[in-house]
Amino acid sequence: MLTQLQIHHIRNLEQITLQDLARINIFFGANGSGKTSVLEAVHMLGMARSFRQGATRSLITHGKQDCTVYGATTPSGNRGRVPVAVQRSLSGEVQIKLRGQAVRSVAELLEHLPLQVINAASFDLLTGAPSARRQFLNWGVFHVEQRFFAEWQRFQRCLKQRNKLLRHGKLVPSELSVWTRDLAASGERIHEFRLRYFEALAPSFRAIMERLAPSLGGLELRYRKGWEKSLSYREALEVGAQADIEQGYTHIGPQRADIKVTAKGYSAAETLSRGQQKLVVCGLKLAQGQLMSLIREDVSACVYLVDDLPAELDARHCALVCEALEELQAQVFITCVAKSDLEGLWPAGVAPAMFHVEHGGVHSAAIPEIEVGGAEIATREHQDL
Numbered sequence: 001m002l003t004q005l006q007i008h009h010i011r012n013l014e015q016i017t018l019q020d021l022a023r024i025n026i027f028f029g030a031n032g033s034g035k036t037s038v039l040e041a042v043h044m045l046g047m048a049r050s051f052r053q054g055a056t057r058s059l060i061t062h063g064k065q066d067c068t069v070y071g072a073t074t075p076s077g078n079r080g081r082v083p084v085a086v087q088r089s090l091s092g093e094v095q096i097k098l099r100g101q102a103v104r105s106v107a108e109l110l111e112h113l114p115l116q117v118i119n120a121a122s123f124d125l126l127t128g129a130p131s132a133r134r135q136f137l138n139w140g141v142f143h144v145e146q147r148f149f150a151e152w153q154r155f156q157r158c159l160k161q162r163n164k165l166l167r168h169g170k171l172v173p174s175e176l177s178v179w180t181r182d183l184a185a186s187g188e189r190i191h192e193f194r195l196r197y198f199e200a201l202a203p204s205f206r207a208i209m210e211r212l213a214p215s216l217g218g219l220e221l222r223y224r225k226g227w228e229k230s231l232s233y234r235e236a237l238e239v240g241a242q243a244d245i246e247q248g249y250t251h252i253g254p255q256r257a258d259i260k261v262t263a264k265g266y267s268a269a270e271t272l273s274r275g276q277q278k279l280v281v282c283g284l285k286l287a288q289g290q291l292m293s294l295i296r297e298d299v300s301a302c303v304y305l306v307d308d309l310p311a312e313l314d315a316r317h318c319a320l321v322c323e324a325l326e327e328l329q330a331q332v333f334i335t336c337v338a339k340s341d342l343e344g345l346w347p348a349g350v351a352p353a354m355f356h357v358e359h360g361g362v363h364s365a366a367i368p369e370i371e372v373g374g375a376e377i378a379t380r381e382h383q384d385l
């Protein structure tokens, strides 16, 4: 759980310090006030980049050279306080510090602060290209299977080498088989990790959806491994070798995997209403969080960044999503326009921290109009972190 946050030069947020963050944190305010920017800041702290693909440079406040986010997390079991800091500059430089030490691989940061984002771009999970669903699958496997990341890197290397050869070499199928062997072995392992993960995820998703949208019966998830299902990857690569040679790249494999979501047998992307799609997206992301907290011992739940939950959802469905988030015991950063949109939707006994976002300033709404934090605290915390 993130207990403190300092934001410097993220979009319209010049300098913000938030102390004593709660488990449920609601940010409300008018259009353009800076609510999404607060979520962007948390995302930068957990992933070292924007949640909009390729938009990381635009995170930096216009006219500034860099942006920085500092945070303090309390790991599960309450074992002290861990400082985290991420800085990005216009020149593309990235600096990450965890426990005061420089971190080279973003993977270490991802493991420390697993994040789930639910925003307008999350509809891509249903309506976007397969790459969005592969990314979703990879996120899940990465967080529960330690061996996945190294295997993923190995697979990418093999694929790159094989494609390079296909592009440049005048090959016959027998020559290609040498290169195919390593790719086949690695790709098969990636598929096994993904399949095992998917088989655990699907029932969680169905159970969550029964509560989020009971009227939406018959939801099914199907995993497609990226090649003919009756064949091993090796066999499929051999069958497809001639086509690969002719076209100059590897056509099949885990890089083509996908998840199909259907409702009563029809494509969810084509059939469901926008609100129903949003509920399915929430169901998928909640199922991932639930599975991760069941499997990982060092992390009790991931942090959810939910941008504008009330958009597309009626109050009853908003409340069902809030209830499910609360049940996960996840920390939540959630935005809406009016305070009343989300304030009363949480189960009895839950007291969300309310923050009013206004012209790039963030004020605790519990004590109206007193700005949280300021330059003095910020300077002290910098040294600390």
Ligand SMILES: Nc1ncnc2c1ncn2[C@@H]1O[C@H](COP(=O)(O)OP(=O)(O)OP(=O)(O)O)[C@@H](O)[C@H]1O
Binding pocket: 010, 011, 012, 029, 030, 031, 032, 033, 034, 035, 036, 037, 038, 058, 059, 060, 061, 062, 337, 357
């Ligand atoms: N790099 C930047 N530097 C300065 N300001 C920026 C930058 N990028 C975006 N902004 C401005 O920051 C403001 C806050 O944007 P943000 O997306 O956080 O608003 P919001 O509160 O989420 O609004 P909405 O309710 O419309 O979603 C906007 O006015 C936007 O134009």
Ligand SMILES: [Mg+2]
Binding pocket: 035, 036, 037, 307
């Ligand atoms: Mg916004």
